[in-house]
Amino acid sequence: MRETTIAENYNDGQASIWGSDAHRASVEVRRIEREESDAEFWPEGPARHDMIAKVRAFEDGSVEFSGYRRTVVQRLGDLRNLPRRARGAKPETEDDKDARAASVKSAAKRAKQNVRLRCKTARVTHMITLTTRECITDLERFLKLWDAFRRIMARHREFHYIAVPEPQKRGAWHMHVAVSGRAALNLARRAWLKVVCGRGKGYCHIRNPQGAHFGKQWKLDALASYIAKYIGKEIADTRFNKKKYYTSRGINVPEAVVYAIESNRGDCADAIKDVLTTLCAEFDFADIRCFVALDGSSYFASASRAVQL
Numbered sequence: 001m002r003e004t005t006i007a008e009n010y011n012d013g014q015a016s017i018w019g020s021d022a023h024r025a026s027v028e029v030r031r032i033e034r035e036e037s038d039a040e041f042w043p044e045g046p047a048r049h050d051m052i053a054k055v056r057a058f059e060d061g062s063v064e065f066s067g068y069r070r071t072v073v074q075r076l077g078d079l080r081n082l083p084r085r086a087r088g089a090k091p092e093t094e095d096d097k098d099a100r101a102a103s104v105k106s107a108a109k110r111a112k113q114n115v116r117l118r119c120k121t122a123r124v125t126h127m128i129t130l131t132t133r134e135c136i137t138d139l140e141r142f143l144k145l146w147d148a149f150r151r152i153m154a155r156h157r158e159f160h161y162i163a164v165p166e167p168q169k170r171g172a173w174h175m176h177v178a179v180s181g182r183a184a185l186n187l188a189r190r191a192w193l194k195v196v197c198g199r200g201k202g203y204c205h206i207r208n209p210q211g212a213h214f215g216k217q218w219k220l221d222a223l224a225s226y227i228a229k230y231i232g233k234e235i236a237d238t239r240f241n242k243k244k245y246y247t248s249r250g251i252n253v254p255e256a257v258v259y260a261i262e263s264n265r266g267d268c269a270d271a272i273k274d275v276l277t278t279l280c281a282e283f284d285f286a287d288i289r290c291f292v293a294l295d296g297s298s299y300f301a302s303a304s305r306a307v308q309l
Contacts, residue, residue: 149191
C-alpha cells in the first residue's frame, strides 16, 4: 500500500509553487499594479467627498432643494482580503440594544419627514385633536373609533388628512389630525360626537397655527412644517415596527430628483448660492426659506406661495 496520499502530494506541490521566490515577486508586482490602479481611480486619496443634492417639485409650484456632503471611503483593498462568501456580509454589532435604538431613531426620522412632505402636498391649514372622555389606553380600541370617524369623513370628497396617534399624560390615546380647508371642520365635530356617542363623551378641538386667524396669509412650507412638527412630536415612541401615522389616499408626494457630484472642493454654503439664484428668479424673496449648517455640511431651501387660512 502507498504510504503517501494525494493530499500530501498536493500540499507539497502547492508549497513548492506558492512559496517560490518567483511567485512572491509576481504577487508583489500585482500588488503594486493594483495600488497604482486604485490611485488612478481615487486621485485625491482613499476617500473623497461627494455632494448629494435633491430637488423636489410640488404640483402647486412649490419647490425644495436640499444637499449634504457624503464621505466615500475606499474599501476595495479590504474587500479583496476577505473570503468571497464574506464579501458584502453585514458586520455584527457590539450591542443589539444600541442597534435597535438607532433603528427606532432612523424610522422616526423618516416618519417625521414623510409627515411633513404629506402636509405640504395636501396643503394642510388646520389641526384637529380627537379625544375621548373615557381613558382608552388600548391603541387598537382607539383606532377603531378613528376608523369610524374616517369613514364618516370620507363622504366629504375634499377631506385629506395626515393623522398621528399620541398618548396623553393620563395614558389615554388621542389623535392629532392635519386637514386642509375650512369646509370639513364642522363635519368633523359632528362626526366625532357621533362616533363617541354624544356630547360629553369626547371632544374635537380645532386648532390654528399659533398666532394665526381665519383669513391670514401663511407660507405653505412654513405652515406644513409647523403642523408636522406639532402632530409629530411624539412620533419617536418605542412602538417598534408599528404604524406611526395614517394618511388619506390621493396625497401623492412628488419624488425627489437626486444628483451626486464628485468633488473635494467647495461646501454647501457655496452650493446654495446657485440654489438661491434659481429661486429668486421664480419667487419673491419673502417666499423663500433657507438654512445652512454651521459646519457647511448640509443645506435646505424651499419656496412656496402663501396660503389663506
